Amino acid sequence: MMHRILIVEDDNEIGSWMERFLQQKGYDVEWRISGEGLVEAATSKSLVLLDVMLPGLDGFTLGQRLKKEHPLLPIMMLSARTAIDDKLQGLQFADDYVTKPFHPDELAARIEVLLRRHEQNAPELISLQHLHIYPHQNRVVDQRNGEDIILTGKQHHIFAYMLRHANQILTKEQLYERVWGEPYIDGDKTLMVHIRYLREKIEIDPSRPELIETIRGIGYRVKR
Numbered sequence: 001m002m003h004r005i006l007i008v009e010d011d012n013e014i015g016s017w018m019e020r021f022l023q024q025k026g027y028d029v030e031w032r033i034s035g036e037g038l039v040e041a042a043t044s045k046s047l048v049l050l051d052v053m054l055p056g057l058d059g060f061t062l063g064q065r066l067k068k069e070h071p072l073l074p075i076m077m078l079s080a081r082t083a084i085d086d087k088l089q090g091l092q093f094a095d096d097y098v099t100k101p102f103h104p105d106e107l108a109a110r111i112e113v114l115l116r117r118h119e120q121n122a123p124e125l126i127s128l129q130h131l132h133i134y135p136h137q138n139r140v141v142d143q144r145n146g147e148d149i150i151l152t153g154k155q156h157h158i159f160a161y162m163l164r165h166a167n168q169i170l171t172k173e174q175l176y177e178r179v180w181g182e183p184y185i186d187g188d189k190t191l192m193v194h195i196r197y198l199r200e201k202i203e204i205d206p207s208r209p210e211l212i213e214t215i216r217g218i219g220y221r222v223k224r
Contacts, residue, residue, distance in 0.1 A: 003046035052079035069153030
């Protein structure tokens with residue numbers, strides 16, 4: 001299946017040639033000039049090329065947020081900043097750091113390496129009842145009509161974590177702390193609300209969920 005690449009680059013000259021070049025390489029490419037709405041835009045993408053110097057929030061801040069919401073999504077930082085401190089800062093969350101100027105062939109090679117590594121670490125396809133799930137593309141497809149099911153970043157994160165621990169009972173505390181990165185407070189309904197909205201998108205009958213099972217008094221489980 002075609003890989004979907006998101007470019008976030010405010011330099012029109014650089015952004016336009018990267019878009020054309022990667023399209024010629026056979027990728028489905030979306031180019032944005034700022035990080036506004038980045039977390040949502042990254043849903044269903046295979047890889048993100050993220051410039052460091054952007055209007056508004058910088059690439060480091062955006063990248064950290066993006067990795068928190070989409071932990072399995074490969075991120076490649078692009079920057080004219082060559083200082084070792086900048087590289088180390090970027091590599092704390094990103095999967096690669098490329099300094100400008102760079103040759104198009106080098107960019108293509110690095111993208112191929114990241115995509116291949118990502119695919120090796122994740123199964124190409126998970127079939128779960130009426131769903132086809134493509135972990136390396138962050139895609140969920142309804143087999144009945146072939147349409148993508150668009151999940152939010154948190155919904156992807158919750159579902160991906162549950163799939164990685166399929167057939168295991170996961171407590172509310174485990175899920176909340178893994179997805180939100182914060183201690184769970186007893187009685188907090190945040191996770192429950194997100195699970196409800198997730199079920200509305202992926203279950204055939206959300207009132208009788210079969211994909212995400214509620215374990216009363218404990219948490220949830222995905223059966224495979």
